[in-house]
Amino acid sequence: MYRYDEFDATLVGERVAQFRGQVERRLSGALSEEQFKPLRLMNGLYLQLHAYMLRVAVPYGTLSSRQMRKLAYVARKYDKGYGHFTTRQNIQYNWPALVDVPDILDDLAEVEMHAIQTSGNCIRNVTSDQYAGAAADEVEDPRIWCEVIRQWSTFHPEFTYLPRKFKIAVTASQNDRAAIRLHDIGLRIHKNDAGETGFEVIVGGGLGRTPYIGHTIREFLPKKHLLSYLEAVLRVYNLEGRRDNLYKARIKILVNAGGVEKFTDLVEAEWTAIRKSEIDLPTEEIERIRAYFTPPDFEDLPAESAVLEQKRKGEAAFARWLRVNTVAHKTPGYAIVNISLKPVGGIPGDISDVQMEAVADLAAQYSQDEIRATHEQNLVLPHVKKDDLYVVWQALTVQDLATPNIRLVSDIIACPGLDYCTLANTRSIPIAQRISERFSDLEQQEDIGELKIKISGCINACGHHHVGHIGILGVDKKGEEFYQITLGGSGAEDASLGEIVGRGLSSGDAVGAVEKLVHYYRNNRQDNERFIDTYRRLGADPFKEALYAAA
Amino acid sequence: MKAITGNRLSDGAVVYLRDDDQWATQRGEAARFDDDDVAPVLRAAQLRVREITDAYIIDITADGAPSGRAIIRETIRGAGPTVRGDLGLQAECCA
Numbered sequence A: 001m002y003r004y005d006e007f008d009a010t011l012v013g014e015r016v017a018q019f020r021g022q023v024e025r026r027l028s029g030a031l032s033e034e035q036f037k038p039l040r041l042m043n044g045l046y047l048q049l050h051a052y053m054l055r056v057a058v059p060y061g062t063l064s065s066r067q068m069r070k071l072a073y074v075a076r077k078y079d080k081g082y083g084h085f086t087t088r089q090n091i092q093y094n095w096p097a098l099v100d101v102p103d104i105l106d107d108l109a110e111v112e113m114h115a116i117q118t119s120g121n122c123i124r125n126v127t128s129d130q131y132a133g134a135a136a137d138e139v140e141d142p143r144i145w146c147e148v149i150r151q152w153s154t155f156h157p158e159f160t161y162l163p164r165k166f167k168i169a170v171t172a173s174q175n176d177r178a179a180i181r182l183h184d185i186g187l188r189i190h191k192n193d194a195g196e197t198g199f200e201v202i203v204g205g206g207l208g209r210t211p212y213i214g215h216t217i218r219e220f221l222p223k224k225h226l227l228s229y230l231e232a233v234l235r236v237y238n239l240e241g242r243r244d245n246l247y248k249a250r251i252k253i254l255v256n257a258g259g260v261e262k263f264t265d266l267v268e269a270e271w272t273a274i275r276k277s278e279i280d281l282p283t284e285e286i287e288r289i290r291a292y293f294t295p296p297d298f299e300d301l302p303a304e305s306a307v308l309e310q311k312r313k314g315e316a317a318f319a320r321w322l323r324v325n326t327v328a329h330k331t332p333g334y335a336i337v338n339i340s341l342k343p344v345g346g347i348p349g350d351i352s353d354v355q356m357e358a359v360a361d362l363a364a365q366y367s368q369d370e371i372r373a374t375h376e377q378n379l380v381l382p383h384v385k386k387d388d389l390y391v392v393w394q395a396l397t398v399q400d401l402a403t404p405n406i407r408l409v410s411d412i413i414a415c416p417g418l419d420y421c422t423l424a425n426t427r428s429i430p431i432a433q434r435i436s437e438r439f440s441d442l443e444q445q446e447d448i449g450e451l452k453i454k455i456s457g458c459i460n461a462c463g464h465h466h467v468g469h470i471g472i473l474g475v476d477k478k479g480e481e482f483y484q485i486t487l488g489g490s491g492a493e494d495a496s497l498g499e500i501v502g503r504g505l506s507s508g509d510a511v512g513a514v515e516k517l518v519h520y521y522r523n524n525r526q527d528n529e530r531f532i533d534t535y536r537r538l539g540a541d542p543f544k545e546a547l548y549a550a551a
Numbered sequence B: 001m002k003a004i005t006g007n008r009l010s011d012g013a014v015v016y017l018r019d020d021d022q023w024a025t026q027r028g029e030a031a032r033f034d035d036d037d038v039a040p041v042l043r044a045a046q047l048r049v050r051e052i053t054d055a056y057i058i059d060i061t062a063d064g065a066p067s068g069r070a071i072i073r074e075t076i077r078g079a080g081p082t083v084r085g086d087l088g089l090q091a092e093c094c095a
Helices: A006-028 A033-041 A065-078 A098-109 A143-153 A223-240 A251-258 A260-274 A283-292 A306-314 A316-325 A353-366 A386-398 A429-438 A442-448 A507-524 A531-538 A540-548 B038-046 B071-079 B089-093
Strands: A045-047 A052-056 A062-064 A082-085 A091-093 A168-171 A185-191 A197-203 A215-222 A326-328 A334-339 A350-352 A370-373 A379-385 A453-456 A470-477 A480-487 B002-008 B014-017 B052-059
Touching (some): A006 A033, A006 A098, A033 A045, A052 A098, A062 A065, A065 A098, A065 A353, A082 A353, A143 A223, A143 A283, A197 A223, A215 A223, A215 A260, A223 A260, A251 A260, A316 A334, A316 A386, A316 A442, A350 A353, A353 A370, A353 A379, A353 A386, A379 A386, A442 A507, A480 A507, A507 A531, A507 A540, A531 A540, B002 B038, B071 B089
Parallel strands (some): A168 A185, A453 A470
Antiparallel strands (some): A045 A052, A052 A091, A082 A350, A185 A197, A334 A379, A370 A379, A470 A480, B002 B014, B002 B052
């Protein structure tokens, strides 16, 4: 996994010391809030509805048990005993006091963590496939390239004041678990016809008030040129991106306003000019980084586990969890375990200090000390022996972390909404809670199959509603919360933007609406169609009718 | 009617300006102003940069409850997250 070198340790140490001074000057009145705000945001510190909020980076979603224990410690010592995993694989604390934040950052630095690149108009913390390094379907471990990008982008002097924030996601699988088509830049590692691996470069995706699916501007970029090509894209954006209008400042607007061909030409011209310079990493440096991600020493195991099979037959609940929450590992005898942070009636992404420590213990004992955060607000133990799955399931069950609902109707993405967020117009979490309660029957959930519900409490779309199979957007109408339903979105390899289906609904009706839509789908699906497949086959009209028809 | 609110600088807690010019965490203690009188009070409050941040005016009823367009937001701000009754001021009042 990633590790600090002496540069990182120095950078982070200096940054925390600087911020400590800035906080002291703010408290003394030497700095005004206007002067202080950009400084605190550069250190991941926001002011939310009830308190400050500190967003801590989890580079490409990878955590060690030591780091997870520290996150638990911070939650307990400085916050209110919990944290919230976000759609960018980061963790947020909702109640830190300003006066404590320098100490929190010092504590995090002890385990090579920080809040850099979690706010501001810079290149943000890079995200990736949560199964990286473990997935049976990946070409190679994408985190090597995430780490290359992390080192290049951290405090990049030219890209510290971009027109707007900039998000990069990397995957190495055909099955897109990193939402690469919805990022400012999405990178997909794949093999070309000659058998070489390189990047498909996708630019200009994004959600918010003007959603776009990204455009592929290069089908195949040799890996060694990654940084010069990224630099070319960023340079074009930095120069040409709009700074006069906050809502038109993201790269998606630049790409789509002038057309993707024009944008591509600008990038290629810039790349031609700079590609011979020394931006690209020398091979030995890439190999040095690759060594960080040397796979763990997997045991030579039979593909199937007799212990597991015996338990599977004996316990239906365990069998269900295996079916729903575990995924094929690239190594025989191992599995990937998804930890659901979506219990029935729970708050998506929230995890207590005690749960964090339990996850850390399980990772240390059973998953090669590795944990992953997912953009769908869950956690992963990436390398669990099939022989150990039963014990892991039991331990997770005790902690209420074994809800077998990954990818199902109650595995909902929801932004914090008006319960916490100062930008929100409406609440999101209560809608997620009511839906998960309404669909609490596990057998029914499994029968419904993959169904991605995503909920945002405002048009900024942190809850990814545009790309939910069913998306729900909260809108405020004269002090009342209403919810707009969109259908047919997807954030995966079949990325698409959902379509608004009609007038907004009250919170109670929104939950009922999901039920009606699911009911219609179950009555009209063919074979093994998912909800989204049936929707795409039949179109919006029958679903609209099912939704708005008089009861 | 109007009241003045903001977040306490040291910890971000939601506070309201009282009649005695101190900051209270209970909205019920907030000083109430006529619509025409509140602007200079806000300007004065905003100068108290060592105590609070992000001060602004809210609409309240004569009883001190939030009203107007931001009613949900100000209700939640004053009480705590509706999904965590154990957190925020709502937890303190009934402990």
